[in-house]
Amino acid sequence: MKHQASAAASPNLRDRLRVLTSQAILDAAEVVFATQGLQAARMEDVAARAGVAVGTLYNYFKDRESLVASLHAWRHQQMIELFEQSLAAGEAQPFEAQLLGVVRPLLSHFDQHRAFFVVLMQSEAEVGRRETMCVRRAAILELRGCFERVVERGVASGALRREDAEIFPSAIFAMMQCAMMQAHFSESATPVADQAAALVRLFLDGARVRP
Amino acid sequence: MKHQASAAASPNLRDRLRVLTSQAILDAAEVVFATQGLQAARMEDVAARAGVAVGTLYNYFKDRESLVASLHAWRHQQMIELFEQSLAAGEAQPFEAQLLGVVRPLLSHFDQHRAFFVVLMQSEAEVGRRETMCVRRAAILELRGCFERVVERGVASGALRREDAEIFPSAIFAMMQCAMMQAHFSESATPVADQAAALVRLFLDGARVRP
Amino acid sequence: MKHQASAAASPNLRDRLRVLTSQAILDAAEVVFATQGLQAARMEDVAARAGVAVGTLYNYFKDRESLVASLHAWRHQQMIELFEQSLAAGEAQPFEAQLLGVVRPLLSHFDQHRAFFVVLMQSEAEVGRRETMCVRRAAILELRGCFERVVERGVASGALRREDAEIFPSAIFAMMQCAMMQAHFSESATPVADQAAALVRLFLDGARVRP
Amino acid sequence: MKHQASAAASPNLRDRLRVLTSQAILDAAEVVFATQGLQAARMEDVAARAGVAVGTLYNYFKDRESLVASLHAWRHQQMIELFEQSLAAGEAQPFEAQLLGVVRPLLSHFDQHRAFFVVLMQSEAEVGRRETMCVRRAAILELRGCFERVVERGVASGALRREDAEIFPSAIFAMMQCAMMQAHFSESATPVADQAAALVRLFLDGARVRP
DNA sequence: TATGAATGAGATTTCATTCAT
DNA sequence: AATGAATGAAATCTCATTCAT
Known part of the structure; x- marks a missing residue:
């Protein structure tokens, strides 16, 4: 008073x-x-x-499980927000630039919380309680949904093929995951984010030699 | 005697x-x-x-860990053998066919032991004893080595770009892993092997619309 | 001041x-x-x-135990006071009336704090710290002492047999306790006090058929 | 072999x-x-x-609770059996003798497991899980049921009044319980069974002086 | 004096591993 | 060699009590 x-x-x-x-x-x-x-x-x-x-x-x-869940939810939320910001920031740019603008920050986020994301993946594969699984799956689907929106935009703008569009979101996601895992297992110190451009190029142009 | x-x-x-x-x-x-x-x-x-x-x-x-390790080693050995056979069988074919000839059987193997491979991945991400990790890493590196050989052959035969060749093995591996995980989380009953051709095409040609 | x-x-x-x-x-x-x-x-x-x-x-x-003890002491004190009042109030009446005048109010008190008295009994049986036990025992003995005084008066007035007088206090006490417990376990809503007269009669005349 | x-x-x-x-x-x-x-x-x-x-x-x-429950069930079973045997053994005798024949062995059983029965009573008053309570109540009701049979026989043989017969079973039970508790709190070493005859007499004849 | 977050000893329960039969 | 009961270290979670604000 x-x-x-x-x-x-x-x-x-x-x-x-x-x-x-x-x-x-x-x-x-x-x-x-x-x-x-x-x-x-x-x-x-x-x-x-x-x-x-x-x-x-x-x-x-409440208990151990709740702590882990909170941790997941927290990082997940951050990723979603990061994604939304990046996507909005690249709205005016051509598709390739926008895609890169989304991929690179996410990989940077990976780099900062590298160790934890390994744990995250681990527990994603976990065959635990049913409800826990549901929450996890929802989180993964939400992330995938983000990439679906990017792909949609790519298709709409004429940058991506419409035919295989269904597997594109997972493909990008997979490549990012892979870069992550590889960095983990090779204990490499170089930021994964440095590979962002190469990943995007591979995704867009494939590995085949062009005439 | x-x-x-x-x-x-x-x-x-x-x-x-x-x-x-x-x-x-x-x-x-x-x-x-x-x-x-x-x-x-x-x-x-x-x-x-x-x-x-x-x-x-x-x-x-000897103990629990040893049992898990044996399980891993067993399935790993099977995959390596499967890979070697598939690779040899496609030796005479053009690169795309050979690649498909390698990817499809591996995915089939995935399909048969789907549940276990999820566990495998889980434990791969495990941050356990140092020696366990070494064994795991060796196994993964061996598998990646297999794909490196395929990529080498693709480069040598003029089918793959030399410049980004370094990330190609992981990329293929990642796409396969991803198809796997996705099937697991979506609890889809369709064999992952059915996506083999699409995966290979995406890997080779990328997602971009061609003029 | x-x-x-x-x-x-x-x-x-x-x-x-x-x-x-x-x-x-x-x-x-x-x-x-x-x-x-x-x-x-x-x-x-x-x-x-x-x-x-x-x-x-x-x-x-001071602590949990002290809180419980206070609770006990409080209710105990109330019972003692209730007893004294009832006893004094019936001083001029014949023995059976006086006994009933003591039993009924106590049972009413039971009815009002039924749930707690169950807890009281529970903790009476508790085999806890030595000192706690002593306090409890003292409380019980004091209550029994009250009934001893009633019995004494009954003997003195020629209403009760002198030979078995030693077990009479406990017997009355037991019957009251029993009525209480029974009400608790049968979750009966009827006041235990309603049985006061029947209890007194049973105590005085026994269960045997009279010629 | x-x-x-x-x-x-x-x-x-x-x-x-x-x-x-x-x-x-x-x-x-x-x-x-x-x-x-x-x-x-x-x-x-x-x-x-x-x-x-x-x-x-x-x-x-299975767990702590299960151990306690088993203990209860065990002793309860013994008491029921003891009761049945005693009742059958006194079938040919006059009512008072038969009643004494039932009460004394039960009190002896009390004497042998005195400490535990205190615990039994304690937990009987416990306000625990619903299912636990149900089991306990069933056990108590079963024991009371035993005494109801004795009382019925007493009424049938003309030894007990029919009018108050409803409260007789509980009354006997209560007197026994009380003798038990009193022995516990006074830390008396004398067997409670020694009071069997006095209890039965009090129950049958009441405390009143006869002309 | 009231508050309520922090404390940490202590209880229950699990399960990989051993070893006598 | 197979068995499965016994073992006990270790982990989670609870809650009476304290004390800085």
């Missing part, structure tokens, strides 16, 4: 701390899960890395 | 029984791992499915 | 508030313990029901 | 061992639960007392 600043900030303070802690836990979880593997990692490790007690994890996430 | 006929046959019989049991266990393991997930599956489940006691598993495989 | 009117009233106000909060907590605790069970109930639940924060509970009661 | 005895015993051996272990666990559980209290007792304590590893408990009982 007395101090405007402190009084005004006070109610927000708790909330801000909550958000901060929540983020700290998610950040820690990402690193720990990526480093130790999704199942090998113990909640205690996540807590230790986040600098909180185990019990605190459970004040923010 | 020491004993008469029956005794001479006996060691063979024993060996054959050993192999039979071993195979039964691996078969059971494949199904159980694929059905329940690699970590969710319990050794007891594998034993039950194989029709043996838990202890027996440990008479044939 | 030192300060003026407002200051003089202030300590009383504070005290009254303390008592009010304390009562609110005890009331909440009774309901929560009775509903969820003595061990299943969490301090947080009690706090929520009382409309205070968890920390506040510990401003009023 | 070679040895009749050993071969014949062999299949039974495992089963007999299973039963033995199962009994050992139940015995240990009874003591531990009675000594430490139903919730205070840890599975580890039960295991230690039974001389097995914790895991073994779970080879025999």
